[in-house]
Amino acid sequence: MQFCSRLVAQAYSYIGYKVVENPDFCKPVELENSNFFEEVPSMLRRATQEEINFVSTKNLVYENQISTYKWLNNTRDYARLKFGYEKINSQNDVMNFLIEHPEADDIVSRYIEKSGYLENYTLEKNNNPWLFNTNLFIERFKYIDAILYAINKEFENIQSYTNRIIHNYLTATQNFEIFKFNYFKLDKDLHKNRLEFVISKYTTLIKAMKYVLKKSTKNKYLSSNVSNNMNILNEEKKKLEELCRTSK
Known part of the structure; x- marks a missing residue:
């Protein structure tokens, strides 16, 4: 699997700069401690009121992730414990699970309804x-x-x-x-x-x-x-x- 720190190290390696010992298996702390980089001072400034108002609103993408993981994790646990089904790794896998076990439809639907996933789109109107x-x-x-x-x-x-x-x-x-x-x-x-x-x-x-x-x-x-x-x-x-x- 790819990680942000590895991607950064590999990007530098690609253009000829070895910023860590092993770009393919580096950790974030290795980038942080790398002698290749220099700290840039005065990178903070006071936020404007508009920026403060913006970050104070709920993030639609983040809220959607939270509710999606909530019902998806419940579904994954239910499928494994009740049916021994181990193939749910993403939302797309739920369809195959339900086709194989249609009796799980009501339970999975309740997980979705209780998670808040179906109401997340309304946050845009509030924001x-x-x-x-x-x-x-x-x-x-x-x-x-x-x-x-x-x-x-x-x-x-x-x-x-x-x-x-x-x-x-x-x-x-x-x-x-x-x-x-x-x-x-x-x-x-x-x-x-x-x-x-x-x-x-x-x-x-x-x-x-x-x-x-x-x-x-x-x-x-x-x-x-x-x-x-x-x-x-x-x-x-x-x-x-x-x-x-x-x-x-």
């Missing part, structure tokens, strides 16, 4: 309420140029992960239709909820676009560009709405 409220969005960015930049940036962010959510939603829907496991229904409903969150974001961005359009009527070029982008957002939103409506 970034302005993505779900047009007035907060406009108030946050204030100026037309800043609002437009934020809209475009958020649209890029949405596109970067929406296809993955769609894929997971359709896969879970198909698996539920085939196996009828509650495990897949929970997974399907989770991804549908996440898609509805994306739809809410699109609604915010579209309304913010309308605000910009209203404020920029004298600038024909800007108005035309905003109108075109708003049409794109509307189309993307309609696609997701149709998907959620037709995939029951």
Whole structure:
């Protein structure tokens, strides 16, 4: 298995610098004690209030990891003790376990429901309420140029992960239709909820676009560009709405 310290040592070795005795089997303490490195002074500074507020919010990725490990570890222990099943090393292995032991579906589903895993997606709304409220969005960015930049940036962010959510939603829907496991229904409903969150974001961005359009009527070029982008957002939103409506 690869570790961070080994990767660092191997990276230096690759470009001709041997920072530890054995780059393939080094420990973090060996890097720390290596004579190759020099301490860089004055690397700390006082955090801004914005940074303090940011780190004070719950980390969606970290919270998701905690709840995932919680139900996955419970499932792994249950599978081993009840069925002698030793093949659960990741979330993807749970499907094979349930296919082999469908009677475990209710127990595994309860582990998931109690872990908080199904509610983690809502943390985003708590951390970034302005993505779900047009007035907060406009108030946050204030100026037309800043609002437009934020809209475009958020649209890029949405596109970067929406296809993955769609894929997971359709896969879970198909698996539920085939196996009828509650495990897949929970997974399907989770991804549908996440898609509805994306739809809410699109609604915010579209309304913010309308605000910009209203404020920029004298600038024909800007108005035309905003109108075109708003049409794109509307189309993307309609696609997701149709998907959620037709995939029951």
